[in-house]
Amino acid sequence: MIQSDGESCEFRETLRKDLLADEEFRYGYAESFLNTYVAAQIKAIREQRGMDQADLAERVGTKQPGISRLESVNHSVWKTDTLWRVARALGVRLQVSFETFGSLLDEVEAFNRESLERAKPNTDPKLLHPKPRPADSESTMEGIATETGGSFDHHRVFHVIEGGKKRPLVDQSSLVTEYINA
Amino acid sequence: MSLWTVYEFLDENLRSTVRAWLEAERVPKEQVAALRAKLDLLSRGGRDLVPDLIHGPIKKQKGTKQKDIPPGLYKLKIRGNKGWKQLRPIVCYGPLPEDPPSVITVLLGAIEANWQLPPDCLKKAGKNKEILLNDPKRRRILRIPRDVA
Numbered sequence: 001m002i003q004s005d006g007e008s009c010e011f012r013e014t015l016r017k018d019l020l021a022d023e024e025f026r027y028g029y030a031e032s033f034l035n036t037y038v039a040a041q042i043k044a045i046r047e048q049r050g051m052d053q054a055d056l057a058e059r060v061g062t063k064q065p066g067i068s069r070l071e072s073v074n075h076s077v078w079k080t081d082t083l084w085r086v087a088r089a090l091g092v093r094l095q096v097s098f099e100t101f102g103s104l105l106d107e108v109e110a111f112n113r114e115s116l117e118r119a120k121p122n123t124d125p126k127l128l129h130p131k132p133r134p135a136d137s138e139s140t141m142e143g144i145a146t147e148t149g150g151s152f153d154h155h156r157v158f159h160v161i162e163g164g165k166k167r168p169l170v171d172q173s174s175l176v177t178e179y180i181n182a
Numbered sequence: 183m184s185l186w187t188v189y190e191f192l193d194e195n196l197r198s199t200v201r202a203w204l205e206a207e208r209v210p211k212e213q214v215a216a217l218r219a220k221l222d223l224l225s226r227g228g229r230d231l232v233p234d235l236i237h238g239p240i241k242k243q244k245g246t247k248q249k250d251i252p253p254g255l256y257k258l259k260i261r262g263n264k265g266w267k268q269l270r271p272i273v274c275y276g277p278l279p280e281d282p283p284s285v286i287t288v289l290l291g292a293i294e295a296n297w298q299l300p301p302d303c304l305k306k307a308g309k310n311k312e313i314l315l316n317d318p319k320r321r322r323i324l325r326i327p328r329d330v331a
Contacts, residue, residue, distance in 0.1 A: 024210075
């Protein structure tokens with residue numbers, strides 16, 4: 001049974017008020033959330049990789065019951081060394097940071113399989129594709145020229161044809177953008 | 183959007199039995215919050231993403247013959263670290279016929295001691311399930327309050 005957006009708003013608003021109102025409540029909630037999140041994410045990424053618990057155990061250097069314990073929402077004693085070994089076995093990195101309780105609202109709402117899964121390095125678009133730097137048009141043009149087997153003359157002035165008239169292209173960054181988007 | 187729905191059984195005056203249980207057992211506020219967090223994540227992500235929360239079906243209980251254990255009962259496992267109590271609310275899937283597989287109902291609160299559920303708790307939970315099947319008004323979506331005394 002999928003609840004409506006209205007119920008979702010009510011859920012968030014109730015949680016917001018409760019986290020704000022009581023310190024014991026918010027720490028109890030946040031700690032339980034963290035333990036559940038870590039366990040769920042290990043399971044989700046493991047399944048994303050097509051592994052069973054025994055496969056992951058072998059890569060981590062432990063036994064299957066050890067992975068079963070880590071994938072329990074009731075597990076609460078986490079060692080960063082262990083988490084790093086799991087991260088390495090799954091092809092991801094571990095991040096530990098201190099966060100606000102406000103951000104917890106978004107994290108609870110977004111809790112689903114898709115939000116837990118992570119790409120491996122060889123399928124991570126941010127690792128695979130360099131981001132172009134439009135501000136540095138000359139070096140980008142040089143890169144493009146080299147890539148296409150040509151050369152780039154830094155002293156050459158580019159021209160554009162507008163309304164039948166030729167004029168120097170002062171802002172070469174737009175040329176770069178047009179080339180990249182072509 | 184929630185994937186799962188968690189209901190609670192209501193008493194004859196349509197009051198929350200979960201709240202009454204938490205108050206009667208004087209469950210610490212932090213542990214109430216921990217229970218709520220787990221149920222919130224169950225509702226958001228579904229059973230697959232909260233491993234080791236729902237256990238069962240329960241087929242054995244000390245002092246009870248197996249044939250006397252009502253079928254289709256499960257327990258939620260919320261481990262009591264920090265000296266907390268071992269919370270084991272008894273639940274069932276559904277149980278109304280029109281309920282999809284992603285619905286559970288908390289039938290009875292329970293505390294596990296020495297790895298044992300309280301005597302007769304499964305019998306009581308089974309009875310609550312029967313009451314609910316005959317009177318669907320005896321449940322509502324579970325909202326665990328922050329301010330349980």
